Amino acid sequence: MIMGKEKFIPLAAMIVILIGAGSSAYVYATQTTTDNIIINDQQYTIDQIFYIAEPRTFDSLNFSGIALDDLVIKTGVGCLECHEYTIIGDDGYQKTVTWENMQEGLLTKDGMTVFSDLPKAYRIKNIVKIEVI
């Protein structure tokens, strides 16, 4: 039996609403809230991170913080160019960058990454983890 448009379209709309509502519930339930950041499987507070890493400023973008490349070095990662780095926000948003990108990146005091060589899509807010892959 072929379903007519008068049945199919409202059904499709209901499915769309269910997908949207279900995804919203999932996102809300899985959202992480923490003051710590896990870097290469080790946990740090934002104050510790700002203590160990060198400061960096992007005058043209009006952002300052600490250098992401120096942060990774200080946390003991070896063969820096051999790896890629996945930066994960508290809402699950994540982006993977290269070592070259990390050398152009900073972490602000409120936990946002900024890269001078990458678009705004790489400004990840409230980061909870930096995975070395």
Next chain:
Amino acid sequence: MEKMKLFAGIIVLGSLWGFAECIIGPAMGDAGLPSGALMTSVFGIGLMMMSRMLFKRRGMQIGMGLVAGALRLFNPFGGCVVCSAIAIAAEGLLFELIWYKMSLDFSELKTITMKLSMGIVTAYSCYVGGYVITQILTPMVASAGFYVENLIVFMPQILARGLLAAIVGGITVPAIFVLKDININNVKDRIYYPTAVSVSILCWVVVIANALFLMGA
């Protein structure tokens, strides 16, 4: 309907869409509003729906998406400009695909349930489709490269954010139906063409002037 009239319609409605994306969207974002969902469901869907209602032709919406996307290229702010432009054009294509099987006299959309449902499905599909395209293209254009796992883990967020677009789209499409009885052929050429040209030029001039002003600031 003469081709010139259709062409002018594509240019003026596409320019209005592009103007909204370049000027109104960033202002909404600065005001803390969910500009992406509102831009698609109010301006994108609203203007494409308007074109379908007034001109009763298929294919116009792809053209409008291309014009709006082209105008976006002249506003080099807010991340990956090329990606945004392609995503806008893709929204036009998605609209065409969703509405392809619908009759041009809207005979299927007699009830409010059908109008609302089409609004929900269209706005959600266009928003999610455009968002996914941007997420794929931005890393490819940037030097970092695209990683499919980054997109997969973010899909629940994209699907969740589409809910607002769907709800607003469910209001926009029935609202545009107030234009159903307007016959664009009744508009005299001496009014239609100067208006279309003036509005289009105004949209492009404002967007380009705004870009030059921001670059100089």
